[in-house]
Each structure stands twice: as C-alpha cells, then as structure tokens.
Amino acid sequence: MGSKKEKLINRLKSKPKDFKWSELKALLISLGYQEYNAGNTSGSRVRFCLDGKHTIMLHKPHPTPVLKPYQVKQVLEQLIKEGLI
Numbered sequence: 100m101g102s103k104k105e106k107l108i109n110r111l112k113s114k115p116k117d118f119k120w121s122e123l124k125a126l127l128i129s130l131g132y133q134e135y136n137a138g139n140t141s142g143s144r145v146r147f148c149l150d151g152k153h154t155i156m157l158h159k160p161h162p163t164p165v166l167k168p169y170q171v172k173q174v175l176e177q178l179i180k181e182g183l184i
Contacts, residue, residue, distance in 0.1 A: 104129040108184050111175055118171050120164045127155065127174075130183050153181050 107126040111118060124134065132147040132155070143159040155177055160166055166174075178184045 111171065111178075112184070114168070114171050114175065116165075116168065118166045120160055120166060123157075123166060123174065130178070149181070149183075153177075 104126065107122055107129070110122065111126065127147045128134070130149070132149045132153075135146040135148060136144075143161060145157055145159050147155045147157075155174060157166075157170055157174070160170070175184075
C-alpha cells in the first residue's frame with residue numbers, strides 16, 4: 100500500500116488543488132527538512148532547511164490551509180532538482 104511519505108510524494112506529484120500546509124510540512128520533515136519560523140516578526144514566512152544548504156521558503160497559506168498552485172509547483176520542482184523525489 101505504501102508509506103505515508105510515498106503517498107504524500109505521489110499526491111504532490113499530481114499537483115492537487117487541495118494540498119494542505121499540514122501535508123507539505125509532514126512531507127518535508129519526513130525528507131529530513133527542519134522548519135524555521137524566525138520569531139514573531141517573520142509573519143507567515145516559514146523556511147524549511149535541509150543540511151543547512153537546501154532551503155524552501157514559503158508563506159504559510161491563510162485564511163485556508165491549502166497551498167496555492169504556484170507553491171505546489173515550486174516545492175515539487177525544488178524537491179526534484181535536489182533529487183529527493
């Protein structure tokens with residue numbers, strides 16, 4: 100049936116219009132990324148870093164938790180470029 104990580108990767112690859120922030124966060128953490136939110140002044144900007152080299156920076160979606168299509172595309176391209184998926 101596949102792991103939760105594999106399911107999230109396949110879901111991201113299908114570029115769904117309802118990919119949630121919680122799904123993205125779970126996927127990136129399962130790939131080894133760490134989440135950084137630089138205090139109260141960062142607003143909705145969140146940075147995910149892998150080994151201090153690879154960074155994905157996004158605005159946390161609001162008021163709904165669903166990512167915008169361009170965010171899904173951006174994250175997918177980044178993960179493919181880094182050879183993680």
